[in-house]
Amino acid sequence: MSNYNDSPETKETEQFADTKTIRVRRHLWPEEVELRDTKKKLKASRIIGICGVVAALIMGWLLGSILPLAALRPVQNGISTLIPMDSTKKIETILTIMENDWYFGAGIEDLDSRLTDQALRGITSNEEDLHTEYMSAEEVQDFTQSINRNFVGIGVQFLSDNGLNMIEKVFRDSPAEKAGVLSGDIIHKINGEIADGMNSAEIKERVMGDEGTDVTIEFLRQGEPVVLTITRGKISATAFGKVLDDGTGYLELYQFGEGTGKEVKGYFDDMKAQGATKLIIDLRDNGGGYLTALTDVASYLLPKGTVVMKQEYSNGQKSEIRAKDGMYENFKGIVILVNENTASASEVLTLALKEQRDDVVIVGTTTYGKGTVQITQSFNDGSALKFTTSKWISPNEVWVNQVGIEPDETVRLHEALYRPYAGLEDDQVIHPDEVSTAVQDMQLCLDYLGYAPGRTDGYYSAQTDAAFAAFRSDYDIAASDGLDKTLYSAIASAVTRDWSLTDTHDLQLQRAQEILHE
Numbered sequence: 001m002s003n004y005n006d007s008p009e010t011k012e013t014e015q016f017a018d019t020k021t022i023r024v025r026r027h028l029w030p031e032e033v034e035l036r037d038t039k040k041k042l043k044a045s046r047i048i049g050i051c052g053v054v055a056a057l058i059m060g061w062l063l064g065s066i067l068p069l070a071a072l073r074p075v076q077n078g079i080s081t082l083i084p085m086d087s088t089k090k091i092e093t094i095l096t097i098m099e100n101d102w103y104f105g106a107g108i109e110d111l112d113s114r115l116t117d118q119a120l121r122g123i124t125s126n127e128e129d130l131h132t133e134y135m136s137a138e139e140v141q142d143f144t145q146s147i148n149r150n151f152v153g154i155g156v157q158f159l160s161d162n163g164l165n166m167i168e169k170v171f172r173d174s175p176a177e178k179a180g181v182l183s184g185d186i187i188h189k190i191n192g193e194i195a196d197g198m199n200s201a202e203i204k205e206r207v208m209g210d211e212g213t214d215v216t217i218e219f220l221r222q223g224e225p226v227v228l229t230i231t232r233g234k235i236s237a238t239a240f241g242k243v244l245d246d247g248t249g250y251l252e253l254y255q256f257g258e259g260t261g262k263e264v265k266g267y268f269d270d271m272k273a274q275g276a277t278k279l280i281i282d283l284r285d286n287g288g289g290y291l292t293a294l295t296d297v298a299s300y301l302l303p304k305g306t307v308v309m310k311q312e313y314s315n316g317q318k319s320e321i322r323a324k325d326g327m328y329e330n331f332k333g334i335v336i337l338v339n340e341n342t343a344s345a346s347e348v349l350t351l352a353l354k355e356q357r358d359d360v361v362i363v364g365t366t367t368y369g370k371g372t373v374q375i376t377q378s379f380n381d382g383s384a385l386k387f388t389t390s391k392w393i394s395p396n397e398v399w400v401n402q403v404g405i406e407p408d409e410t411v412r413l414h415e416a417l418y419r420p421y422a423g424l425e426d427d428q429v430i431h432p433d434e435v436s437t438a439v440q441d442m443q444l445c446l447d448y449l450g451y452a453p454g455r456t457d458g459y460y461s462a463q464t465d466a467a468f469a470a471f472r473s474d475y476d477i478a479a480s481d482g483l484d485k486t487l488y489s490a491i492a493s494a495v496t497r498d499w500s501l502t503d504t505h506d507l508q509l510q511r512a513q514e515i516l517h518e
Contacts, residue, residue: 091119095112095115095116095119098111098115099111099112099115117134117136117383120134120385121133121134124385124387129372129388131370131372131374131386131388132374132385132386132387132388133385133386133387134383134384134385134386135383135384135385135386136382136383137381137382137383139383140376140378140382140383140384141382143386146255147238147255147256147257147258147289147290148236148238148255148257148258148259149235149236149237149238149254149255149257150234150235150236150237150257150258150259151208151234151235152208152209152210152211152232152233152234152235153175153204153207153208153209153232153233153235154174154175154176154179154181154207154215154217154230154232154233154235155170155171155173155174155175155176155177155233155235155237156168156169156170156171156174156176156181157169157171157237157240158187158200158203159496159497159500159501160198160199160200160203161493161496161497163196163197163198164186164196165186165187165195165198165200165203166184166185166186166187166501167181167182167183167184167185167186167187167219168183168500168501169183169240170182170183171235171237171240172240172241172263172266172267172270173266174233174235174237175230175231175232175233175235176230179228179229179230179231180226180228181219181228181230182221184221185219185220185221185226186219186220186221187203187217187219188218188219188220188225189217189218190203190206190207190215190216190217190218191206191215191216191217192216193206208232209232210232211232211233211234212231212232212233213231213232214229214230214231214232215229215230215232216228216229216230217230236257236258236259236260236262236263237254237263238253238254238255238256238257238259238260238263238289238293239251239252239253239254239260239263239264239267240252240254240267241264241266241267241268241270241271242267243270243271243274243276244280244513246513246517247274247275247276247277247278248276248278248279248280248513248516248517249267249268249271249276249278249279249280249331250279250280250282251264251267251268251271251279251280251281251282252282253281253282253283253286253297253346254285254286255286255287255288255289256286256288256289256290256291256293256294256297256345256346257289257290257293258290258292258293260289260290260293260296260297261292261293261296261297264296264297264300265296265300265326268300268328271330272328272330276330276331277330277331277332277333278331278332278333278334278516278517279331279333279334279335280334280335280336280337280509280512280513280516281334281335281336281337281349281353282337282509283336283337283338283342283346283349283350284337284338284339284341284342284364284508285339285341285342286341286342286343286345286346287341287343287344287346287368288343288344288345288346288347288370289344289345290345291321291345291373293345294308294309294345294348294349295308295321295323295324296324297349298323298348298349298352298353299323299324299325299326299327300326300327300328301327301328301331301334301353301357302323302327302352302353302356302357303323303327304322304323304324304325304326304327305322305323306322306323306352306356306395307320307321307322307323307352307356307395308321308322308323308348308349308352308395309321309348309351309352309392309393309394309395310392310393310394310395310397311373311390311391311392311393312390312391312392312393313389313390314390332359333359333516334353334357334359334360334361335360335361335362335363335512335515335516336349336350336353336354336360336361336362336363337363337364337508337509337512338350338362338363338364338365338367338405338407339364339365339367339508340365340366340367340368340404341368342364342367342368342405343367343368343369343370344368344370346367347367347368347369347370347371347400347404347405348392348394350362350367350405351394351395351396351398351400351405352394352395355394355395355396355398356395361408361409361512361515362405362407362408362409363407363408363409363411363508363511363512363515364407364410364411364508365407365410365411365412366404366405366406366407366410367400367404367405368404369400369401369402369403369404369405370400370401371391371392371393371399371400371401371402372388372390372391372392372401373388373389373390373391373392374386374387374388374389375387375389409511409515411507411508411511412507413505413506413507413508414444414447414448414505414507415444415456416444416445416447416448416495417448417495417499417505419441419444421441421492422437422438422441423438423485423488424438424483424484424485424488425485426485428484428485429480429481429482429483429484430460430482430483430484431460431481431482432460432461432462432464432465432482433459433460434460435458435459435460436458436460436483437458438483438488439458439459439460439464439483440456440457440458441488441492442464442468442483442487442488442491442492443455443456443457443458443464443467444456445491445492445494445495446464446467446468446471446491448495448498448505449471449491449494449495449498451467451470451471452467453467454467460482460483468483468487471487471490471491471494472487475490475494477490
């Protein structure tokens with residue numbers, strides 16, 4: 001190992017030990033001198049500014065014991081605008097400012113919760129995904145109830161029309177069914193109070209109540225009073241089924257909720273007992289629901305182990321959901337009814353049956369096209385985050401997202417059923433030879449009802465006026481010199497009543513029956 005003192009570098013240094021070093025100063029040009037002086041001035045200004053801020057903060061702290069805090073707010077605000085905020089803590093900093101310094105905050109109750117909810121909604125709102133969202137506790141409750149369609153009541157669906165409230169559907173195993181309520185019964189009295197003229201909200205308020213309590217309802221059945229005492233209970237009404245006059249089973253699914261599998265099994269048992277071998281599944285306006293419920297329903301119509309759907313995650317991995325045991329083998333032909341509001345789990349079921357059976361026909365209009373799967377994670381205050389975890393694809397790996405499912409046979413309903421009605425003001429009257437959206441509404445409705453308005457472009461023609469007169473005569477409505485709110489409401493109500501209580505204009509259902517019996 002060599003010694004440092006014997007190194008060549010050391011010897012060379014010793015040879016020049018008597019050498020003098022002269023410092024050389026670089027000449028500065030005028031521009032460089034000016035730049036140097038400017039930097040010195042900026043540095044001095046920065047030091048003075050920082051000292052000023054520190055002094056102001058100290059002064060504010062000292063004055064805090066003498067002056068009210070509010071008196072120092074202008075000073076604080078002025079100082080804060082001079083100091084950049086930490087960009088890594090934007091959310092916390094902005095929430096603090098909004099809670100303490102925002103002018104309008106003082107007038108808002110529970111400001112902290114409101115601001116937090118708004119912030120979380122902003123974080124979860126994205127153009128790429130319309131189905132991920134933050135929900136408050138109240139919104140979670142509403143969302144869950146909308147899927148499960150559960151409540152405490154008697155278990156009927158009724159139609160309010162011109163002051164009369166008619167039972168449209170009685171759900172299976174409901175308190176109403178057990179008490180003997182029938183479709184077509186008219187609610188006349190509730191606990192002795194006349195119900196004629198009540199709207200649907202007023203009827204619900206009186207019929208619904210605490211579980212285990214009784215409500216006494218007087219129905220009119222073919223004009224005769226029928227008094228029934230019904231014990232309220234928990235209701236899950238996500239499905240309705242019956243056997244049609246031609247012997248076809250008909251299953252209507254509103255949502256895929258927690259109780260859907262059990263409900264559907266009950267209806268399928270009834271259909272099988274009545275000898276139904278054909279089945280219509282009505283998924284129109286069904287927005288989806290839980291995958292567990294979907295699997296239950298699919299398992300009734302597919303052999304055990306059959307693929308119902310696949311899930312694909314962001315990392316490319318895939319998983320499969322397969323049918324369980326319990327298939328009903330009595331159904332040898334199935335028609336599925338769909339429309340533009342058929343979405344998510346409804347689309348999964350549609351493709352699962354279409355791809356895995358050879359006796360399935362889809363009828364209606366193109367479905368919504370929701371091809372993603374969400375899960376919900378709850379917070380201990382009842383709020384929750386619903387977010388997309390994967391996309392779903394059919395057994396044959398078809399992805400319907402933003403495309404939908406094209407039916408085998410496209411069948412549209414009457415245009416009157418697709419129209420959002422404009423309505424009329426209380427004192428508004430539209431006269432012959434005028435043009436109005438409200439007139440067009442009623443022309444479509446008159447055509448639906450068979451009154452031949454002559455045209456459907458909104459022009460109030462002589463033939464349209466004659467159709468109005470014919471409707472007034474049939475429904476005993478006083479004459480007027482044009483289309484007023486009374487006539488408008490009566491015609492719209494007649495369409496709703498006809499659609500709800502008859503299948504006369506359900507062209508999609510009629511075509512489904514024809515296909516199954518061809």
